Amino acid sequence: MSAGTRILLESLGVTSGHTGGTLKVHSPNTGELIAEVVETSVTEANARIDAAHQAYLQWRLIPAPKRGELVRLFGEELRAHKDALGKLVSVEAGKITSEGLGEVQEMIDICDFAVGLSRQLYGLTIATERAEHRMMETWHPLGVVGIISAFNFPVAVWAWNACLALVCGDAIVWKPSEKTPLTALATHALFERAIAKYKAAGYAIPEGLSALLIGGKAVGEALVDHDKVALVSATGSTAMGRAVGPKLAARFARALLELGGNNAAIIAPSADLDLSLRGVAFAAMGTAGQRCTTLRRLFVHDSIYDAFVPRLKQAYGSVKVGHPLEDGTLIGPLIDAQAFQNFEKALDEARGVGGKVTGGERVDINGHQSHYVRPALVEMDAHMGPVLRETFAPILYVMRYSDIRGAIDLQNAVGAGLSSSIFTNDVREAELFMSVAGSDCGIANVNIGPSGAEIGGAFGGEKETGGGRESGSDSWRAYMRRATNTINYGTTLPLAQGVKFDV
Template sequence: MSTNSLASTTRATMEACGVTASLDAGSLTVVSPLTGEAVASLATHSADDAKAMIRTAKQAFRQWRLVPAPRRGELVRLFGEELRKSKEDLGRMVSIEAGKSPSEGLGEVQEMIDICDFAVGLSRQLYGLTIATERPGHRMMETWHPLGVVGIITAFNFPCAPWAWNSALALVCGDPVIWKPSEKTPLTALACQAVLERALARFGEDAPEGLSQVLVGGPELGEALVTSEAVALISATGSTRMGRIVGPKVAERFGRSILELGGNNAGIVCPSADLDMTLRAVAFGAMGTAGQRCTTTRRLFVHESIYDQIVPALKKAYASVSVGNPLETNALVGPLIDKAAFDGMVEALNEAKEAGGTVHGGERQDVGPDTAYYVKPAIVEMPSQTGPVTRETFAPILYVMKYSDFDEAIEQHNDVGGGLSSSIFTTDLREMETFLSARGSDCGIANVNIGTSGAEIGGAFGGEKETGGGRESGSDAWRAYMRRATNTINYSRELPLAQGVSFDIG
């Protein structure tokens, strides 16, 4: 696909989503990793613009919190309908901006639809507890109220789903949202906002101005959200490095944060594992999205008794995998996001060699323009968990190590900083249950006989262990977007006082 045709496709797709803003009138150049060439240039917001949006959102909160929750759910239901209409177009934008395959792009939009369905039901289930009280003639209960303005910061690798995970829940909970997308994927954000605005137009006057807004620009806009006392909750998706910056700044002003960060995710392959199932799960988990998922499989501990079966089979799968432009070919592996990602991969592989590792693959592939960065996924056989194995490199690198003792494998599995998702491949009930127990995986997601990659709406996603993590997209995650109050009602004729205390009022 030529650069001109890709730019034309981008504009046509944005128009189909309802975007009316100019795509060639600004200082932010949007580059597609498919070709490494510019497909648009956008006007950016300033820090003052961010402050103005926050003021508008704060005013919107005063009105939106008074709309009954089931009515708020109706807006999200309409949003789900509009997403279904624009699924193909939004999926295509994900491919253009993030380099994902069409099936992965569509899958991300499907997650947006699924969280809308979940949130619509949730709008009638924002339950509080009735609490047993020691005082006769009293009732005690908890109630949940809207929290306030929610700031959402997202990364390039999932340019739309995490925003929907947060915004669908925030909206039904009574909160307006301000979205700061990655400056590498702002077009998808504008397309999503346009789709939501169609739902807002159908919804009517109950939706105030500024209920959902998008900030386009650099890190200074995220800084404005993070430091503003008017933003009650910051939900940030990205690297652990980013989380170490955002978390303390939000905590300093006593704000709330949801940090869904990267993961140096691992799998353990036990002697009893179904080898065919394991190979498929590990290969996709390690190579999908060119290794640019927060749930990518990056480390693999293989029992010594089956190492010589698993590793040659993985090498064969890696050697045969197709790499190329996912909009032009059926390639499983698309491009890295940019040159910085490629340089990081090369540096990690060189460091692994110096630490005694044997590298298979990892070469740059001549399947696109020089401005695009396509690579062969790499398997690295390591003598131990050292050097680059202990940190996350956002690229398709799988470090493989032998183990002999199961307890030692779990210890090594847990002995890294980042950890979001984890897997074990076994048919041994004791190994399975140990991995899921308190002394097993320390990650927020622990899977049995499926890979680390991916999460399903309904089970809260998150729990990155370095930060205590955040929970999005299901389960009880809605509580983070609300504030809780405990209420005590005295329906008796007595006012209970401390023993021996009395008042003479009359």
């Protein structure tokens, strides 16, 4: 293990017992081997899931506000170690400094949200047709929640799920991406510190409430297949979702799927072009195009195309590509060689169907050990070929449009349905875009890009994006089960719908 990585992990509470294993971890920033991590066997995974189920049986009995106190203490740990954990995100996932810190801030925000939620797990009182009866719904903890996270948001997505699941009374089992196990180990170590403080304050907490499974496909399958896992929240590719979803359905478990996103934006004639330029640039190039909400398709109105696109090309040529921890860097590396190959393959295919590519060159930072590229802007004559697929890299396909309804139809003409946006100062266009006849995505924004979501709003999408929702709004219900209760406080037994059954 590199000395810098060791010091960083130690500051976050990760002990040497987790290192020296068989899972090799390379930093995308340099390509160097930075750690070798102990993997979880399938036998160990099953034992931890069994332990989590036993923990759930006890945790569900603890009042929700007291469960919220554990999440509050975890938020304190995150605040105290934000800089270190954010830096580790940059080292392991290749995010620039502000994005690494921003990811940890998302974790802090969801802790605050979940703590408040722990006193707001409301059910309904329902009008009943029967005299001297009361009908209501109640919400109960669900069970063990499995969380499968991806490399691009290695800690925030876990927190979205874990914090809500914990206040809802569930146990949690986390299988992080095998590309980013160090951030998972560090996050779990901080959570264990919160548990220690919770116990020290006199609260009861069962052993095994939160478990971590480090490894590849085998431990992921163990989590998906285990009959004590009531819900699996899985973030990743649509292909992964197609594998996970049927397995969960076969045993009648719940699935919360956050999958691909081939997101689009429309630049209308009335748009503020300065604002649009900034919105498009961040949405398309940020995180080196490795966000599920990255802007990948751009429809620009004929009347402003020749004024807007050259400015966008200039922005593409001016952004600093480099080591994410260096000052001024806006674009870090692709995660690995496979991502770079997918990038080049998509650009070659686009050229083959007439696309005009600006940018897209490899940038030599550390030779070919790491994979830095200049973001690519591809002008296309038609909505076809690679435009219809998500390539997890900084490629923006730009097309002209003349009719707003036609642009919306093209935006919707892909398999994914995660996020979308329109830049316009025309209220009719904005309202059309957000209406039932507009964007078919789970997120539809006006005058901001499709990227990013505050934890107060439910995050997720439709169609091949999976249909799941995390964070915000009423998404807590995914982590609980609902019961309808009818109480007869009278001395007769009237039946519903006027049924008569006298004996």
